[in-house]
Amino acid sequence: MKFKMMKKKEGEILFDFYTVPNAKNKDEMIYCVRPVIQRTVTANDLATRIEKECTLTRADVKAVIEALSNHIANCLANGERVHLPNLGYFNLKLKSDVKIDPNKTKANHISYDTTGFTPDKGFNNQLINMAFRRCPLMHGKYPTKEKIVEKLKQFFDSGKTSFVRAHIETAFGVSRSTAHRIIKDLLQSGKIVNENTKRNPIYVKGPNF
Incomplete structure (x- = not known):
């Protein structure tokens, strides 16, 4: 059995294909594309990188990230939308546990679903010139x-x-x-x-x- 680690160039995005059912034809599958995530960048990673670019210490950056997270959550919980320039907008998304009927659906049927994020144009512009390469791994294919x-x-x-x-x-x-x-x-x-x-x-x- 030959063990050889997969290599990825700096700034290169690996992608792969996956299938989903066709909503209009249940017997047909549609191919979609998605990035292959190889690792998660943590708050510690970000703090270390930012520390090298400004006068803030790693501990300062981590404290700001934690405070920012708490304040965004508090704003959303107050029914507000949050905008961070050059990043984007954060807003609440709700769901109902019954089929929605404006005349019958009550407050007790409504709950928090997730937080939506809409990136600013400037943020998107930083990502439009990425390089892509198909991942050589066959995701989801299970050997016998x-x-x-x-x-x-x-x-x-x-x-x-x-x-x-x-x-x-x-x-x-x-x-x-x-x-x-x-x-x-x-x-x-x-x-x-x-x-x-x-x-x-x-x-x-x-x-x-």
């Missing part, structure tokens, strides 16, 4: 159990003793979520075991392999 066992046997027979989730992604050409499913199935069947911590797992051959 026979194929999984066959590749793992080849891997262990070659003298290697351990692997991590990212290796599964590349070896089988699947997404992170599919790799997690493969590992979960292998753990449950005893084909592999985690010899490290839960947060940083390292997998080795199990008793039922």
